[in-house]
Amino acid sequence: MNITAIYPGTFDPVTNGHLDIIARAARLYHKVIVAVAVNSNKTPLFDIAQRVELLEQVSTEFTNVVIIGFDNLLVDCAREQGANVVLRGLRAISDFEYEFQLAGMNRRLSPELETMFLTPAEQYEFISSSMIKEIARLGGDVSEFVPDNVLQRLIEKFNRG
Ligand code: ADP
Secondary structure, three states, X not given: OOOEEEEEEOOOOOOHHHHHHHHHHHHHOOEEEEEEEOOOOOOOOOOHHHHHHHHHXXXXXXXXXXXXXXXXXXXXXXXXXXXXXXXXXXXXXXXXXXXXXXXXXXXXXXXXXXXXXXXXOHHHOOOOHHHHHHHHHOOOXXXXXXXXXXXXXXXXHHHOO
16 A cells, blocks of 8 residues: 655744654655645744745655645645645654644544654654744754754844844
8 A cells, every 4th residue: 555644744944853754754655745834823933935945955865755835624635635644743742642632633534544653863852943943043053953954044034133
């Protein structure tokens, strides 16, 4: 059976933790669709086009990975894309409760869609996009935690004020 995984998230911005999950997924699944949520609830630091572009730049080495933006229900987007697995990254116990609820709700909405979890290498376990933004905003060095293209964009953003 051909397995296509959809990996949804905000990716504002993509971090080395997300990239670790994408690399693992690219080895496991036939196709991986990284689905960037427009997420109208919060104002993102990077708009949807920029988040997609940054992800495209860092995933060129993976021939079976594609990046899309989406603003509809995840289960509908998965169906349109022909995905049979929803992939999520799990960092620590703190992620578990929300992820468990999300997986349960998605199963109710679309019973044939399975949710699968991957954990990152331990050096990425504590990285979150929100913490990266906060550190960068306050002038801290985030070069260990994000790919170079993201680092450049963060520097440009926060140096301009
Ligand atoms: P969301 O806003 O939906 O949490 P994110 O962009 O933060 O989306 O993350 C997308 C997915 O990647 C989520 O499943 C999240 O748990 C996972 N993720 C985020 N950071 C990491 C990390 N450092 N290591 C592994 N998975 C991560």
